[in-house]
Amino acid sequence: MPPINILIVDDEKQFRNSTARVLERRGFTVDTAESGETALGSITQHKPDIVLLDLKMEGMDGISTLEQIRKSCGDLPVIILTGHGAYNDALASIHLEVTDFLQKPVDVEKLSAKIHSVPGQKKQSPSAGKDGGRTHGAHRILREDLRRPEGL
Numbered sequence: 001m002p003p004i005n006i007l008i009v010d011d012e013k014q015f016r017n018s019t020a021r022v023l024e025r026r027g028f029t030v031d032t033a034e035s036g037e038t039a040l041g042s043i044t045q046h047k048p049d050i051v052l053l054d055l056k057m058e059g060m061d062g063i064s065t066l067e068q069i070r071k072s073c074g075d076l077p078v079i080i081l082t083g084h085g086a087y088n089d090a091l092a093s094i095h096l097e098v099t100d101f102l103q104k105p106v107d108v109e110k111l112s113a114k115i116h117s118v119p120g121q122k123k124q125s126p127s128a129g130k131d132g133g134r135t136h137g138a139h140r141i142l143r144e145d146l147r148r149p150e151g152l
Contacts (some may be wrong), residue, residue, distance in 0.1 A: 007032070052111075055080055
């Protein structure tokens with residue numbers, strides 16, 4: 001089985017590079033982009049299997065980048081990684097069908113498990129709801145978290 005190709009999009013160079021190194025040691029193929037604009041070009045050129053996307057970036061922010069990814073690549077899995085768990089951003093990412101939403105600092109074991117689970121989520125299960133299986137367990141959990149009075 002070929003390695004999973006990941007694109008890390010984050011304007012924090014140290015986070016981007018250290019996360020790339022850790023994931024490469026775990027057998028993933030990793031490309032990086034320092035901005036949303038660069039990421040869109042990289043997606044077209046390198047065709048990653050999954051995108052790890054920061055929300056708060058200079059220039060094109062994560063939500064704008066995600067909107068463009070949805071327009072050009074439809075169902076490309078995207079995991080949001082952010083140090084800013086803003087309620088409105090979480091709601092926007094649900095609407096744009098984000099695969100998952102993780103807080104920085106990211107637990108590498110948890111991130112690796114989420115990445116490995118993505119290919120299985122692409123397949124529609126017999127118990128998929130009226131949305132054709134597009135609303136993953138992560139969406140349901142995030143929605144439940146957002147409904148709690150304390151939010152994220």
